[in-house]
Amino acid sequence: DRYASYLDRCERINEDSFGEPLSHPQLLETARRFATGGRRFSLVTNGLLLDREKAEALAELGPSLGIHVSFNAATARTFYWLTGKPFELLVDNVRTFIDVYRRQNNGSSPDLTVTFIVMRVNRDEVPAFLRLAREFGVHALLAPLHERPSKPLGHFGYDFLYEREMLPLEDLHIVGEEAQRLARYLGLTLLLQWEPGCDSAIRTFSEPGVEIPCLIPWRYLHIQQHSQKVYACPYHKRPIGDVSAQSIDEIWNGDTARELRRSLAARQIPKFCWNNSASCPLIYRARRDGLPDLLTGDITMGDNDYCHLAEGWHALEEIPDRVRWTSARADFRIAPSDKTTLCLRCQSFKPQLENEPARGHVELPGRRLGDILLSRPGWHELRFSLPTDWRRIAPVGNAVLDVSIVIDNPWVPAATLRSSICEPVIGMPRVVAGSYDTRQLGIVVQRIWMD
Numbered sequence: 001d002r003y004a005s006y007l008d009r010c011e012r013i014n015e016d017s018f019g020e021p022l023s024h025p026q027l028l029e030t031a032r033r034f035a036t037g038g039r040r041f042s043l044v045t046n047g048l049l050l051d052r053e054k055a056e057a058l059a060e061l062g063p064s065l066g067i068h069v070s071f072n073a074a075t076a077r078t079f080y081w082l083t084g085k086p087f088e089l090l091v092d093n094v095r096t097f098i099d100v101y102r103r104q105n106n107g108s109s110p111d112l113t114v115t116f117i118v119m120r121v122n123r124d125e126v127p128a129f130l131r132l133a134r135e136f137g138v139h140a141l142l143a144p145l146h147e148r149p150s151k152p153l154g155h156f157g158y159d160f161l162y163e164r165e166m167l168p169l170e171d172l173h174i175v176g177e178e179a180q181r182l183a184r185y186l187g188l189t190l191l192l193q194w195e196p197g198c199d200s201a202i203r204t205f206s207e208p209g210v211e212i213p214c215l216i217p218w219r220y221l222h223i224q225q226h227s228q229k230v231y232a233c234p235y236h237k238r239p240i241g242d243v244s245a246q247s248i249d250e251i252w253n254g255d256t257a258r259e260l261r262r263s264l265a266a267r268q269i270p271k272f273c274w275n276n277s278a279s280c281p282l283i284y285r286a287r288r289d290g291l292p293d294l295l296t297g298d299i300t301m302g303d304n305d306y307c308h309l310a311e312g313w314h315a316l317e318e319i320p321d322r323v324r325w326t327s328a329r330a331d332f333r334i335a336p337s338d339k340t341t342l343c344l345r346c347q348s349f350k351p352q353l354e355n356e357p358a359r360g361h362v363e364l365p366g367r368r369l370g371d372i373l374l375s376r377p378g379w380h381e382l383r384f385s386l387p388t389d390w391r392r393i394a395p396v397g398n399a400v401l402d403v404s405i406v407i408d409n410p411w412v413p414a415a416t417l418r419s420s421i422c423e424p425v426i427g428m429p430r431v432v433a434g435s436y437d438t439r440q441l442g443i444v445v446q447r448i449w450m451d
Helices: 027-034 052-059 076-083 087-104 123-136 169-186 201-205 248-252 255-265 271-276 281-289
Strands: 012-015 040-045 065-070 111-118 139-144 190-192 222-224 229-231 298-300 322-325 329-334 341-347 358-364 367-374 380-385 401-407 419-422 430-433 444-450
Touching: 012 027, 027 040, 027 052, 052 065, 052 087, 065 087, 076 087, 087 111, 087 123, 111 123, 123 139, 123 169, 139 169, 169 190, 169 281, 255 271, 271 281, 329 444, 341 367, 367 380, 367 401
Parallel strands: 012 040, 040 065, 065 111, 111 139, 139 190
Antiparallel strands: 222 229, 298 444, 322 444, 329 401, 341 380, 341 444, 358 367, 358 401, 419 430
16 A cells, blocks of 8 residues: 555556565455556466465456466476475466466466576476476576575475575576577477576566667666665666655656666666676676676776676675675686786685685686785785786787686685674574575675786
8 A cells, every 4th residue: 555656557566575475365455456457467476375266366367467486496306305395286286277267268378487597406407397388388487596695494305505506607508598499399488587688577678669778777666565675676686775765756766766777778787787686687698798898907896897707706795895705716807908917905704814814826827826815804905917928828819818816715604603694685684693604705805906
């Protein structure tokens, strides 16, 4: 009711809360309210509570209803590893809903998409998942695993760690190409969240004849009820406002929202998106294609790092400087121009630094530049002289260096810390025993430049 004046003017309303929407006692009432007058109501569910009674009620909404059902597996073993639940229950519930919908809607099929987050544990099950989607007669969506360090909710015979399960962009590209070939053979509609031309969000909000690469900031707003935060894009990890302190109109017309639109209208990826997005297909494509024209000899995290960084970097943080952690190995590209010294502003929060310093080195392809040794807290400025023949190491015709930061003894907070500050998805930050952070951490980097 609080947002009714806005929701009543929307073309689409999507229930995308944390948790299972089918467990909410007012879900069906809400769906009926907004799936009227030409509007569409959609929801994302794990499908385990989609019993016949709920299927009958939802099917009554007809083509005004859209559903995404999370599978993330195609075998009973993997599904149990990830959820602790029986795979057969999910499959039976989806089949029941499809049958009920067709019976109530003159044989037409529901707007139903089954989704699959591609990870190391389930990568080999993508073909079986696509065949299952074809058997259902619905659409399929493959998505990458977002970077979200956390402790799994349960252990069901498999030790799940986010960082270990995330696939690099190159692997996702291979999975996508193989999946598209199979989908064409099966006659299946397949969406790839990491490909701008065939993802779901950007395509949904596009307009014929409009050349702007993404219209989401003109047509979308997500209000996170439990936190009161407002997000401008489903791919954003950071909000653009807070309804406890601002009105929706103020957020919609605020500086950040307007800058998003200005950049996209100029056919540029906004800096806010570079720094605060998870799995944005435009950014995936830009990283894959490379941005050589934007490379410089001075990289500042949160400012121009997006065109320089490759694999091995964690999400942007503020401490209060804007920084990024490396993993055990972090790659970047830099344009030395006529400069001969590579400089690095870095530090480490690794416990017991005095007794066990952070150790590693910086290297070019096949050439070690120098050592890293951080044995005390605080910022360090490290300097590494380039070899006189560095241009022979650079790609032919390219005055750019590929550089790697390698840390020999990375650490994992969840395995090291006795206590930490937990910032849960729902609720307030609090001190907890141990840590939920399962990332492999190398060193903290604030700036890289040539001198």
